Amino acid sequence: xxxxxxxxxxxxxxxxxxxxxxxxxxxxxxxxxxxxxxxxxxxxxxxxxxxxxxxxxxxxxxxxxxxxxxxxxxxxxxxxxxxxxxxxxxxxxxxxxxxxxxxxxxxxxxxxxxxxxxxxxxxxxxxxxxxxxxxxxxxxxxxxxxxxxxxxxxxxxxxxxxxxxxxxxxxxxxxxxxxxxxxxxxxxxxxxxxxxxxxxxxxxxxxxxxxxxxxxxxxxxxxxxxxxxxxxxxxxxxxxxxxxxxxxxxxxxxxxxxxxxxxxxxxxxxxxxxxxxxxxxxxxxxxxxxxxxxxxxxxxxxxxxxxxxxxxxxxxxxxxxxxxxxxxxxxxxxxxxxxxxxxxxxxxxxxxxxxxxxxxxxxxxxxxxxxxxxxxxxxxxxxxxxxxxxxxxxxxxxxxxxxxxxxxxxxxxxxxxxxxxxxxxxxxxxxxxxxxxxxxxxxxxxxxxxxxxxxxxxxxxxxxxxxxx
Amino acid sequence: xxxxxxxxxxxxxxxxxxxxxxxxxxxxxxxxxxxxxxxxxxxxxxxxxxxxxxxxxxxxxxxxxxxxxxxxxxxxxxxxxxxxxxxxxxxxxxxxxxxxxxxxxxxxxxxxxxxxxxxxxxxxxxxxxxxxxxxxxxxxxxxxxxxxxxxxxxxxxxxxxxxxxxxxxxxxxxxxxxxxxxxxxxxxxxxxxxxxxxxxxxxxxxxxxxxxxxxxxxxxxxxxxxxxxxxxxxxxxxxxxxxxxxxxxxxxxxxxxxxxxxxxxxxxxxxxxxxxxxxxxxxxxxxxxxxxxxxxxxxxxxxxxxxxxxxxxxxxxxxxxxxxxxxxxxxxxxxxxxxxxxxxxxxxxxxxxxxxxxxxxxxxxxxxxxxxxxx
Numbered sequence: 001x002x003x004x005x006x007x008x009x010x011x012x013x014x015x016x017x018x019x020x021x022x023x024x025x026x027x028x029x030x031x032x033x034x035x036x037x038x039x040x041x042x043x044x045x046x047x048x049x050x051x052x053x054x055x056x057x058x059x060x061x062x063x064x065x066x067x068x069x070x071x072x073x074x075x076x077x078x079x080x081x082x083x084x085x086x087x088x089x090x091x092x093x094x095x096x097x098x099x100x101x102x103x104x105x106x107x108x109x110x111x112x113x114x115x116x117x118x119x120x121x122x123x124x125x126x127x128x129x130x131x132x133x134x135x136x137x138x139x140x141x142x143x144x145x146x147x148x149x150x151x152x153x154x155x156x157x158x159x160x161x162x163x164x165x166x167x168x169x170x171x172x173x174x175x176x177x178x179x180x181x182x183x184x185x186x187x188x189x190x191x192x193x194x195x196x197x198x199x200x201x202x203x204x205x206x207x208x209x210x211x212x213x214x215x216x217x218x219x220x221x222x223x224x225x226x227x228x229x230x231x232x233x234x235x236x237x238x239x240x241x242x243x244x245x246x247x248x249x250x251x252x253x254x255x256x257x258x259x260x261x262x263x264x265x266x267x268x269x270x271x272x273x274x275x276x277x278x279x280x281x282x283x284x285x286x287x288x289x290x291x292x293x294x295x296x297x298x299x300x301x302x303x304x305x306x307x308x309x310x311x312x313x314x315x316x317x318x319x320x321x322x323x324x325x326x327x328x329x330x331x332x333x334x335x336x337x338x339x340x341x342x343x344x345x346x347x348x349x350x351x352x353x354x355x356x357x358x359x360x361x362x363x364x365x366x367x368x369x370x371x372x373x374x375x376x377x378x379x380x381x382x383x384x385x386x387x388x389x390x391x392x393x394x395x396x397x398x399x400x401x402x403x404x405x406x407x408x409x410x411x412x413x414x415x416x417x418x419x420x421x422x423x424x425x426x427x428x429x430x431x432x433x434x435x436x437x438x439x440x441x442x443x444x445x446x447x448x449x450x451x452x453x454x455x456x457x458x459x460x461x462x463x464x465x466x467x468x469x
Numbered sequence: 470x471x472x473x474x475x476x477x478x479x480x481x482x483x484x485x486x487x488x489x490x491x492x493x494x495x496x497x498x499x500x501x502x503x504x505x506x507x508x509x510x511x512x513x514x515x516x517x518x519x520x521x522x523x524x525x526x527x528x529x530x531x532x533x534x535x536x537x538x539x540x541x542x543x544x545x546x547x548x549x550x551x552x553x554x555x556x557x558x559x560x561x562x563x564x565x566x567x568x569x570x571x572x573x574x575x576x577x578x579x580x581x582x583x584x585x586x587x588x589x590x591x592x593x594x595x596x597x598x599x600x601x602x603x604x605x606x607x608x609x610x611x612x613x614x615x616x617x618x619x620x621x622x623x624x625x626x627x628x629x630x631x632x633x634x635x636x637x638x639x640x641x642x643x644x645x646x647x648x649x650x651x652x653x654x655x656x657x658x659x660x661x662x663x664x665x666x667x668x669x670x671x672x673x674x675x676x677x678x679x680x681x682x683x684x685x686x687x688x689x690x691x692x693x694x695x696x697x698x699x700x701x702x703x704x705x706x707x708x709x710x711x712x713x714x715x716x717x718x719x720x721x722x723x724x725x726x727x728x729x730x731x732x733x734x735x736x737x738x739x740x741x742x743x744x745x746x747x748x749x750x751x752x753x754x755x756x757x758x759x760x761x762x763x764x765x766x767x768x769x770x771x772x773x774x775x776x777x778x779x780x781x782x783x784x785x786x787x788x789x790x791x792x793x794x795x796x797x798x799x800x801x802x803x804x805x806x807x808x809x810x811x812x813x814x815x816x817x818x819x820x821x822x823x824x825x826x827x828x829x830x831x832x833x834x835x836x837x838x839x840x841x842x843x844x
Contacts, residue, residue: 121812
């Protein structure tokens with residue numbers, strides 16, 4: 001019982017007891033998530049366009065950061081060094097295509113994967129030989145300080161209103177984006193979506209409601225006011241059964257509600273797609289989405305700052321940089337000739353070849369883009385924790401992000417990154433404390449991904465039905 | 470000229486289905502086996518045993534296990550290091566706490582069984598996903614188990630440093646000592662673990678284990694089980710249609726594979742490292758073993774031996790080659806250049822022969838069959 005209490009109740013109590021601290025952890029997690037997302041983005045780009053599971057993405061981050069720092073140590077100013085490093089990454093893409101990929105056309109995916117592991121070793125050795133392996137500091141002129149808004153500068157109600165409106169707006173735009181994606185990926189299997197509510201869901205809903213009712217009734221008998229987490233913990237011992245019951249019931253209900261709504265949405269979309277009445281998505285959606293998300297983020301930051309949640313300026317910069325990168329990439333993919341070619345290759349290699357798209361050229365481009373994304377990630381991670389070997393290990397953290405978001409989805413990489421970032425921070429701080437264990441961070445992301453796989457094997461946004469059994 | 474099967478007629482089904490149907494092959498293999506058992510104990514130095522031969526055998530064992538999973542059943546796993554850790558830690562627990570009288574053979578087999586159970590548990594996602602999704606899912610095993618062994622002091626007998634150390638043990642344990650039930654084995658019962666044990670004894674023990682397990686694996690993959698694995702690998706839906714249950718088949722592949730990896734992990738602790746912590750079974754090991762399987766040849770028992778040889782020997786060669794060539798550089802740079810060369814070689818071999826050394830060996834045999842008159 002104590003274990004259940006620690007697992008299901010105490011973390012939430014602790015969150016409720018200090019909302020400002022919770023906000024702190026949450027935002028810290030979001031910003032870490034942005035960085036995971038950046039690395040995952042590189043994976044997704046290459047996997048989409050060439051089907052190569054590029055394990056070397058992490059070491060490309062390290063290599064880019066090493067090159068940047070090395071150039072700066074030679075006395076080259078930051079902006080020039082960034083441009084030069086970008087050229088180096090382009091060159092790297094050309095060399096990789098020339099030396100490896102063109103020899104391995106038509107090989108098994110796993111062989112290509114192993115080749116990228118070889119590339120990982122090679123680049124690691126190469127970068128270190130070139131620039132030395134000592135830990136370096138990357139100074140990019142963004143202070144590692146906290147953002148503080150003096151009290152009374154902003155009106156709380158206004159900020160919250162803006163926050164809420166822009167959150168709703170971004171959800172709306174995201175929904176349209178998603179609907180569009182679904183429509184594109186529609187096939188007949190989707191017409192066979194499950195019914196809106198299954199008998200099993202009704203059973204679980206009733207069961208959850210019953211448990212919740214029992215819990216609530218029990219708590220009503222001796223309702224307690226929670227002021228501080230520590231006395232609350234002692235007080236809870238006497239009521240733990242009812243509280244646990246209430247929480248379990250609530251969780252079951254929420255789960256059922258999510259399933260029902262997911263099914264209903266799936267059916268609706270499938271029908272809409274079948275009738276082909278979803279209007280084509282145009283430029284306006286992306287601008288709208290961008291504006292809404294930006295407003296959402298800005299007002300969120302302001303709100304957080306007013307709640308006395310401090311925000312690291314450097315991490316904020318990272319988030320903004322990542323957002324800009326994603327928007328540029330989205331425009332690149334949607335609006336340029338090359339982007340169209342990239343999407344064509346991602347859809348079908350042979351068909352793309354047959355309309356005259358050069359596969360090799362596309363591969364160079366996509367590796368170069370992944371290299372640039374790696375450079376951005378390298379700037380951020382390197383600026384935050386110094387340029388050193390461990391930078392290449394974040395690739396391992398990007399893998400569960402991919403599972404969560406789907407191997408082929410750019411928005412999936414971003415949202416997956418955010419979920420993983422927030423989830424592992426919350427797990428580390430709250431569940432780690434409640435259960436008395438530490439370093440949950442090391443495996444939490446993988447376990448989350450593993451559990452997630454059981455329910456949605458293709459990831460959140462994976463368009464293609466993945467090879468499943 | 471010498472390698473010719475013309476005129477060799479099989480008169481029984483058994484002869485036709487033998488592992489080595491051609492007598493020349495049999496002779497070569499037997500000569501090689503005898504040499505492997507006799508030559509190193511007579512001539513090799515301690516360095517050879519400890520730095521080359523023992524790791525070679527242990528990684529061969531792990532590669533055999535992973536090859537069953539990846540090469541024969543087609544399920545990619547990146548959790549090899551973790552399953553080896555399960556073998557190492559469970560053998561440690563079993564021999565120090567529960568069965569101090571049992572010999573290492575039994576301990577190894579038991580820890581293999583424990584690893585098999587854990588392998589089945591982490592093989593469950595394979596029922597829903599394939600390919601790289603599965604590979605990433607098995608990474609969960611890698612990180613979670615490593616964390617578990619690190620954080621729960623019970624696994625290392627509450628040792629404050631968290632390391633596990635191999636106690637002195639013999640091959641068959643108390644029962645083969647004078648007065649035991651298996652007294653006639655007492656001449657075969659030397660001390661093989663602990664730093665003081667003779668490396669030659671360790672080597673022969675490890676070699677015998679690897680040879681027996683390789684034979685078992687060979688027969689397993691030729692038999693009913695292996696054919697089921699291969700059917701699932703080649704096309705799971707078709708396999709299902711002809712009545713192969715994917716659940717049983719995949720989980721049995723995970724169990725068998727983890728059994729081998731568990732034994733390899735236990736061997737690693739008792740015969741090679743003597744004291745280990747979780748770091749010894751990190752993700753690098755997983756990648757190394759996977760690479761052995763691929764460079765050696767997916768779906769080939771011989772390939773596991775060749776792949777392990779490549780991965781164990783190449784770094785040692787590189788370490789010794791650069792100074793031998795008279796290139797004098799500081800240690801850090803040398804390490805980086807070794808990394809580069811190793812990565813470059815990996816890519817090179819994958820480009821030249823993506824089907825691994827086993828395929829090269831087969832081609833060589835084909836050539837030899839016609840030699841010296843290729844037409």
